[in-house]
Amino acid sequence: MGAIYVDQTRNRALINDDACVECGTCYRGMSTEHLNPVMVRAVRKAAKFLRFRFEPEPDVCPTGAFEMNELEMPRLIRQIFSDPVVEHKSTGIKGRGTEEVKTNDVSLRVNSGEVGYTIEFGRPGVGVRFSDIQEMTRVLAKEGITFEKNNPITHLMIDTRTGDLRTDIINEKILSAIVEIKTTIKEVERVLEIVEQVGERIDTVTAVGISTRCEDGEDKVLAPLLDKLGYYYSRAKTNMGLGRITNQIVLKHAEAVAP
Amino acid sequence: MTNTLHRYGHAESFKDDYIIFAIPSKGKNDEDCIPKLKQFLRICAKYNPSNMGNGNRGSLAPEKGLHPTAHWKRDATPDWEKVIDGVNKPGTVSAVFASEEQAHACLKEVIAADFGISVNMSTSVENAKRAAETCGIKRHSVEYALAFNDPHDHLPNSQVLGLSTMCGHGMVSFNMARKMLDMVREGRRTTEQAVTTLMRLCPCGVYNPERAKRLLEAACKEQR
Incomplete structure (x- = not known):
């Protein structure tokens, strides 16, 4: 972030509070x-x-x-979305992340014929303000796209139909945040176009992850489409399909509703 | 956490970058998962990983209360046991491998252990596909990383990006990566010393020291 600098007149290192995203690297990482x-x-x-x-x-x-400040809302939101060892209470996951398709073999968050997206703002290393994220969520909402419920950004929306975020946090700067959505395969081209177009208007970087469920171990739908549309992808996170439901209460519920 | 997905590089540059991680799903298989996560890490530790992490610390962590002599003789020995002992609540645990053979061997034993927890591999698309085929399993889902969208030219050059994005949470800043690159280039630090400095800053333990060494050595030969 470049938030720490040496003040030439005082000859002391200072922290620019507006630029600082409270990631804790200076305190915990050093x-x-x-x-x-x-x-x-x-x-x-x-x-x-x-x-x-x-x-x-x-x-x-x-x-x-270095010492960490005692943070209160709205500034506390910076730490929640920037420090990976701080747990976000809404997801139970540390940092700004969510389970995405990492647990898809258990949760089926993205099922056959569906495409999941993780649109990450501010990453890598640039940072983003919530007002810029709202630019994107508003456009996506206008297109009728629904947001993943179990996602930290969705929890900060005051209205998921408009994509509006809470006003008290709108000017806060964070290291990065992920908007998660899901569509059918038909909408992939349009969604990726929107992300690019809105990206031009906001002063940060975006990184998109796009996911699907494999059929018999193969992705015969999304990868060919990305190739056709000219998107470059060399790296992936691959769920190997080894997970299953083991919590007793969930298992009992599943048995109870089974035909 | 997409902390391993958006590493900068072409598919060939992930030839020594295989991350295997286990993650329980909240409310579905997180009951009594801690012994399983620890056992997962113990299996990984047998196959000579380059790094390991539990979400709170990696195999090399920052040290508090150093003596000034540490500037000449800092301990850079990975501590797998501290990573394993540090697993105290459900979360992601991971191991990084620099060779395909080690990654495949580890994955085979993880499959045999049958923890019932989701296991993912983060590497190039082809590497993961080959791993699944070799280990006799079928991939369930895949998430592709598309290229960074940077219309306002915020990002640094590819050498700095390659080093910095190995901590997907951004704890290895562009400035720190650039500084270590310059120090190696000018002969003020060895590649090993530079890599351990970068590795300590990544609390998840997914920073790949072998790949970082290779990138630093390549960057010394050609400045971009």
């Missing part, structure tokens, strides 16, 4: 020493004066200077 700050600054000053290159480990904070 190793620390606990050296005396006065001594560290003196060494740096001497090295600078003598034109020596001061070359500490880039991932070590010599003074352990």
Whole structure:
């Protein structure tokens, strides 16, 4: 994000609170020493004066200077969507993610003939404001597309028919967020077109994941269509089909409703 | 978490990048799943992974309270046991392999263990297809990563992107990847030292040190 910078007048490192997405990398990701700050600054000053290159480990904070702020809403939303080790209560999954098709063998979230999309904003490494995400959700809603219910962004919508997000968070900046939708195969071309068109209007990057259920271990529908439409894809996340329902209460329910 | 899907590179660049992960489904098979997730990681640890993670820490983690001498002799030994012991609630656990043979062997044993938990492989489309065929299973679902859409030119060059996107959660920033690339290029750090620095920043343990080394070495020969 480039939120940390050295203020030239004060000669101290500061954090630009508006740019900071509260991902916690500076605090949690850095190793620390606990050296005396006065001594560290003196060494740096001497090295600078003598034109020596001061070359500490880039991932070590010599003074352990970072502390996490106590966050409250709406700023807390930054941490929820930016720090992967913070759990999002609505999904039970850490960070901004959802189960997507990773558990499709158990949940059948995307079934035969359906196509799932994960439209991720701000990724990689650029960040996004909720107002930009709303640009997309509004257009998708206008097209009559329904949003995945068990998704953190859907939970922040005040109306899923319009795609409007909560007003208190609309200007907050986060590292990334995923909008999840599902359509039939016929709508793939239109949806991907929309994502590209709206992407031009919002000041961030988008990364789309597109998924389907395989038939007899093969995807004979989506991949050929992507090829035909000229979309490049080299990498995939593949669900190997080893999951099954094992929770007792769900199993009993399934048995009870079985014909 | 699509934290392993959007790695930057062509299919050929994933020849040493196989991530196998297990994930329980909330409310469907998450009861008593912790012993299964730990056993999954124990199986993975047998097949010489390059990295492993439990969603909270990888095999190399940041250290608090270092002594200044650590700048010359930091421990860079992966700690599989800490990753396994750290699994204390349902979530994604993962292992990264740099060779196809190891990934296939691991997947075969995971299939035989029959945990009933969803298992995914994140790599090139063809690599995963071949893995399923070799292990005698049929793929259930597949999610393709389309290319990044960057109409406003926010993204850095392909070398920085390749290194940075191996932590899909963005904990390895462009600036940090660029800095390590420059340090290696200028002979101020070895590729191994640079890779361990980058790896420590990824809390999920999906950063691939072998691929990172290869990308760094290639980047040193040709600046873009």
